[in-house]
Amino acid sequence: xxxxxxxxxSNTFSxxxxxxxxxxxxxxxxxxxxxYTVLAMVYAGTRGLTEKQxxxxxxxxxxxxxxxxxxxxxxxxxxxxxGSELNLANLLCIQEGYILLEKFLWIIDDNYSGATWELDxxxxxxSCKKINAWVAKQTRGKITxxxxxxxxxxxxxxxxxxxxxxxxxxxxxxxxxxDELFTLxxxxxxxxxxxxxxxxxxFLEEDGFQILEMPYKGxxxxxTLERISMVIFLPEKxxxxxxxxxxLTYNAIMKHFSKLQKLWERxxxxxxxxxxxxxxxxxxxxxxxxxxxxxxxxxxxFSGIAEDPPKRISRIIHKAFVDVNERGxxxxxxxxxxxxxxxxxxxxxxxxFRADHPFLFLLIDSQTKTxxxxxxxxxxxxx
Numbered sequence: 123x124x125x126x127x128x129x130x131x132s133n134t135f136s137x138x139x140x141x142x143x144x145x146x147x148x149x150x151x152x153x154x155x156x157x158y159t160v161l162a163m164v165y166a167g168t169r170g171l172t173e174k175q176x177x178x179x180x181x182x183x184x185x186x187x188x189x190x191x192x193x194x195x196x197x198x199x200x201x202x203x204x205g206s207e208l209n210l211a212n213l214l215c216i217q218e219g220y221i222l223l224e225k226f227l228w229i230i231d232d233n234y235s236g237a238t239w240e241l242d243x244x245x246x247x248x249s250c251k252k253i254n255a256w257v258a259k260q261t262r263g264k265i266t267x268x269x270x271x272x273x274x275x276x277x278x279x280x281x282x283x284x285x286x287x288x289x290x291x292x293x294x295x296x297x298x299x300x301d302e303l304f305t306l307x308x309x310x311x312x313x314x315x316x317x318x319x320x321x322x323x324x325f326l327e328e329d330g331f332q333i334l335e336m337p338y339k340g341x342x343x344x345x346t347l348e349r350i351s352m353v354i355f356l357p358e359k360x361x362x363x364x365x366x367x368x369x370l371t372y373n374a375i376m377k378h379f380s381k382l383q384k385l386w387e388r389x390x391x392x393x394x395x396x397x398x399x400x401x402x403x404x405x406x407x408x409x410x411x412x413x414x415x416x417x418x419x420x421x422x423x424f425s426g427i428a429e430d431p432p433k434r435i436s437r438i439i440h441k442a443f444v445d446v447n448e449r450g451x452x453x454x455x456x457x458x459x460x461x462x463x464x465x466x467x468x469x470x471x472x473x474x475f476r477a478d479h480p481f482l483f484l485l486i487d488s489q490t491k492t493x494x495x496x497x498x499x500x501x502x503x504x505x
Contacts, residue, residue, distance in 0.1 A: 128192050129492050130372075131181035132158045136493045137372045138179075142408035146364060147307060149504050151401050151497035152442045153455030156210075156284045160457040161409075162193055163212065163236065163280055164417075164435070166229045167427030172416045179413040194233040199490060206288035206338045206350055208494075211260045212236035215253060215279040217243045220463060222428050243272045253281060253458070261285045261454035264443040268458050277432045277463025285454045286485065286494065288338030288350055292321040294394075294448035304395060305360040305479040307500055314502040315396040317448055320472060322387040326378065327473070331366055332356045334390065334475045335382055338450060340488070350494065352451060353379060353484045354394075360479040363498065367482060375484075379491065389472040397502040398445040405438040405457075424461070432461035444497065453485060453495050 136154035144150050158180065165176045166186065176182075182189055200208055212234045216222060218241065230236040241249040250269050258266050260283035269279070294317040302316040326333040333355055340349025355378075357366040406418055416422050417435050424431040442455035485495040 125192050125195050127183055128196050129490050133493050134181045134372045136496055138412055139408060140496055142411055143403060144367065144498060147500060149399055149498065149500055151399065151444050151495065152403060152440055153284050153495045155492060155494050156282045156455045156457045157405065157440055159212065160280050160282045160459045163230055163234055164459060166190060167226050167424045169425045170423040172423040175414050175416055190229055190233040206286060209260060209285040211283045213256055213281040214238045215241050217277050217463060220277050220428065223426065226427050243276050246272045253279065257281065257283055257456050261456060264454040265441050265456045268439055268441055268456050273436055273462065275463050276460055278461040280459040281456065283456045287452045289450040291337045291339050292319065294319045296448045299396060299448060303478060304502060307361050307363065307480055312503060317394050317396055320389060320391045323390045324382050324385050324387055325390045325473065325475065326382050326385065330358050330362065332475055333378055333382055349488050351486055351488055353486055354477065354481055356475065356477050356481040363480040363482065376491065391472050391474045393476040393478065395477060395502040396447050397499060399505045401442045403440045405440055409438065432463050434462050436460050436462045
């Protein structure tokens with residue numbers, strides 16, 4: 123199915139960008155799906171070499187029309203809900219008097235349900251305030267102050283916001299949470315609040331790491347349970363995260379996730395940190411390194427956007443927030459793109475999943491296998 127091709131391209135891009143953004147010592151959290159959506163919207167207006175570079179970097183195999191119509195179907199699936207609160211919204215801001223091509227506007231409106239605003243970008247403070255207020259509303263106040271400046275001659279600003287709030291299928295009891303040691307990559311030990319529970323989960327032990335799926339409450343659609351899950355890849359060694367990351371290509375992640383989904387749930391003893399942090403990324407450099415080069419230069423060809431097309435993409439800002447606690451997870455992310463104009467045998471004791479050292483985690487949709495958020499936790503206290 124063409125929808126599956128969209129999911130594969132989005133997920134492949136997720137891992138590619140993760141590898142560009144990761145820092146050996148730092149927490150990482152972002153929504154690759156948010157970033158991919160913004161780039162997909164802009165891709166609709168590219169032509170020539172700019173289109174070719176974006177198509178290759180985004181791993182797109184379909185022609186323009188087919189790609190956007192299939193993306194529309196995927197977005198519709200998420201808008202239908204998953205038993206958790208999942209909100210995706212798109213906003214296209216254009217300079218007053220800047221005339222866009224009808225075809226481009228139709229693609230954004232029909233396929234991405236994008237709201238279109240005309241703003242006076244010369245009134246910088248007022249325009250930024252309106253955009254930031256829209257972002258805050260879409261992310262329930264978790265993401266604010268995405269944009270605070272507008273460059274001269276800016277013609278277009280494209281924004282995508284994604285917000286997720288899910289309650290665990292099996293919540294942790296707050297009274298069982300206690301401070302315990304967490305080992306950093308450096309070997310230093312710190313005290314962090316660790317949540318405890320023993321219940322039935324899908325769990326997989328591989329050579330050198332463990333995988334655990336912690337589902338959020340879902341809903342039954344035509345007899346099928348659809349839900350979003352947190353999937354954690356925990357290296358066996360305290361300092362084994364980098365080695366694990368080097369192994370976990372897109373194909374490896376999908377192989378293990380599919381294997382995990384075929385297993386029966388079994389009783390697992392879980393010790394997992396409570397954590398909350400925010401991140402912010404400027405994405406021009408990592409996307410340039412992935413192959414989108416002309417779009418950020420005066421060689422850009424955005425002639426599919428306007429007769430007097432934007433000169434280049436000047437900024438891509440991404441902010442994300444995650445809060446994991448006893449009740450569940452709250453996560454939000456925003457991407458703003460600005461363009462210049464012009465199985466084991468039985469045991470007496472259940473196996474233990476003790477996440478007391480750095481690990482990788484994903485928020486993934488069980489039906490489509492779309493990666494909505496991805497992150498690495500190296501220090502639960504680093505906010």
